[in-house]
Amino acid sequence: MPFDLPKPTEWAVPLFIILILAELFYGWKKGRIRYEGKDTFTSMFMGLGSTITGAITATFIIITSYWVWENFRIFDFGYSWPVFVLAFFLDDFAYYWIHRFGHRMRWMWAAHVVHHSSQHYNLSTALRQTWTGQLTPGIFFRWPIFILGIDPAIVFFCAGLNLIYQFWIHTEAIDTCPKWFESIMNTPSHHRVHHANNPRYLDANYAGVFIIWDKIFGTFIPETKQDPCNYGLVTDLDTFNPLRVAFHEWVGITRDINSAKNWRHKFLYIFAPPGWTPDGSRMTSDMIRAAWLKRQEQK
Amino acid sequence: MDWVQVTSSLGAIIFLAYLASKMFPNQKPFTKDDILKEYQRYNPGIIVTNILLSQTNDTALLQLESKAKSLGIVTQRGDKLVCRTILFSHAVNWQFSGDRLLLTHDDFTQPSVAFKFSASEMQQAKESINSFERDVLPEGKVHAV
Numbered sequence: 001m002p003f004d005l006p007k008p009t010e011w012a013v014p015l016f017i018i019l020i021l022a023e024l025f026y027g028w029k030k031g032r033i034r035y036e037g038k039d040t041f042t043s044m045f046m047g048l049g050s051t052i053t054g055a056i057t058a059t060f061i062i063i064t065s066y067w068v069w070e071n072f073r074i075f076d077f078g079y080s081w082p083v084f085v086l087a088f089f090l091d092d093f094a095y096y097w098i099h100r101f102g103h104r105m106r107w108m109w110a111a112h113v114v115h116h117s118s119q120h121y122n123l124s125t126a127l128r129q130t131w132t133g134q135l136t137p138g139i140f141f142r143w144p145i146f147i148l149g150i151d152p153a154i155v156f157f158c159a160g161l162n163l164i165y166q167f168w169i170h171t172e173a174i175d176t177c178p179k180w181f182e183s184i185m186n187t188p189s190h191h192r193v194h195h196a197n198n199p200r201y202l203d204a205n206y207a208g209v210f211i212i213w214d215k216i217f218g219t220f221i222p223e224t225k226q227d228p229c230n231y232g233l234v235t236d237l238d239t240f241n242p243l244r245v246a247f248h249e250w251v252g253i254t255r256d257i258n259s260a261k262n263w264r265h266k267f268l269y270i271f272a273p274p275g276w277t278p279d280g281s282r283m284t285s286d287m288i289r290a291a292w293l294k295r296q297e298q299k
Numbered sequence: 300m301d302w303v304q305v306t307s308s309l310g311a312i313i314f315l316a317y318l319a320s321k322m323f324p325n326q327k328p329f330t331k332d333d334i335l336k337e338y339q340r341y342n343p344g345i346i347v348t349n350i351l352l353s354q355t356n357d358t359a360l361l362q363l364e365s366k367a368k369s370l371g372i373v374t375q376r377g378d379k380l381v382c383r384t385i386l387f388s389h390a391v392n393w394q395f396s397g398d399r400l401l402l403t404h405d406d407f408t409q410p411s412v413a414f415k416f417s418a419s420e421m422q423q424a425k426e427s428i429n430s431f432e433r434d435v436l437p438e439g440k441v442h443a444v
Contacts (some may be wrong), residue, residue: 008316010304017311024315028322034375037320044312078320119379122317210442229341238381248407281386295343 005153005189008160009051016167020123026173028141033122033172038240040124045242047127057134065152068143075149087150088158089210091142096213098141099206103285108136109274110249117245119232121195126170131246162208166191186211191225196229199292202285234275234288249274325378328356334373337380346383347371351424353414354398362427367426370427372402372412382407391426400424 027033028089077083100192102112111130118125147153169191177187194205204221207214214220223229256269256277265278275284283291319423329349338347341350346364353359361371363384374382387419391404398421400414416424 013308015302017315020315021318024318024322034378035319035323036325036379037316037323039377040319041316043313045309048308048312051308056311119376124319129328162436234341234381235383236376236379236381236404238383240377244408251407291344 005157008164012164023123026114034136035122039118039120042240042242043118043124044130049127049131053131065146069146069152087154088116090145091155091158092162092209094141095208096206098138104204104273105271106274107270109246111252113134113249114245116233117237117266121172123170165209192229193221193223195231197232197234198227198230199289200227202289243245329375334359336372338371338382341382351420355415358412358414360424374412
């Protein structure tokens with residue numbers, strides 16, 4: 001890598017541990033937050049595994065990213081501090097779309113589902129990360145930033161900062177932030193909605209740092225006290241085994257492809273939203289929300 | 300990322316998980332009300348007619364209104380409940396052994412579920428499963444999602 005920058009997520013590990021300890025004691029004292037031993041272990045172990053798989057595949061990602069930047073860039077933005085600000089903003093925009101596709105395309109969901117697989121919502125959940133993100137097309141969403149002319153090292157540095165920002169929003173300890181902050185930034189309240197499996201909240205609030213992307217693209221849903229968030233998947237996992245957590249959706253896709261009757265169905269099992277089936281025997285988030293809306297109207 | 304970072308991270312993970320398990324022990328046994336509430340939250344259109352709660356308090360078999368077509372399964376995972384509805388799409392095997400009932404099915408994160416019932420509850424469970432089997436597949440293989 002021509003421009004050597006520190007890896008923010010590795011530097012932040014001691015901070016993560018201190019904040020989890022703080023939340024554990026706060027939750028224990030106040031009774032507002034719950035942890036569960038095995039759930040905590042699985043979440044944090046998934047985080048460690050994610051770091052290791054990320055390190056294993058880093059060389060390939062770096063080489064391809066620099067190949068794009070060196071061969072196709074339109075401008076050369078250099079390395080001044082405004083470039084870091086611009087890169088942070090553009091990377092957050094790319095993150096919004098990676099994340100949105102991570103929920104709406106089953107191939108990318110197979111990796112991202114891991115992060116949503118805990119029924120708890122606390123700081124350890126933030127570390128429950130995928131081991132297989134590199135097997136998805138997520139990296140392509142950052143290519144336009146390289147083509148624009150920003151050094152991939154700066155983009156990856158900003159992506160690390162983005163992940164660090166997202167750590168603190170995985171908590172129930174903070175109710176809401178000041179109104180101006182809630183209107184611009186992603187906050188614990190907005191992100192609780194994102195992790196909730198209540199029909200009202202499904203597939204909303206994909207933002208990383210700036211919640212404005214959800215407001216611009218129509219995916220923002222505010223948290224409401226009348227419908228407290230329940231966390232997890234629409235079909236929760238019945239395991240704490242990290243291997244099963246990491247690969248369950250990949251196994252599901254493989255089984256579905258093997259049993260598909262034609263190539264169109266095979267294609268849609270990979271690219272359609274999670275829950276899609278040819279006969280509608282499972283439910284996508286859109287179907288769940290539509291059924292919920294219908295029940296609301298009937299009340 | 301080197302081995303020192305990996306091993307020290309692993310140590311911190313084990314320490315924090317141990318602390319969490321001591322500070323937030325899973326002491327509260329689940330009741331039929333808890334199970335009903337949670338199952339209906341995930342399956343709002345399905346009417347539960349009976350709940351057979353395992354004597355171990357960590358699994359339950361739910362009889363549903365359309366008993367020939369589906370059965371509910373609720374299991375305890377840590378301090379939370381996990382709900383499944385068994386339909387007729389893929390294979391499920393039921394094994395009876397005294398007061399024990401073992402369900403195995405094609406679910407990657409829930410390959411098997413064990414129940415322990417009293418004699419009367421076991422009888423009800425058998426009736427439900429037999430009815431389910433007979434009505435769905437006469438050859439005796441129950442299929443489920």
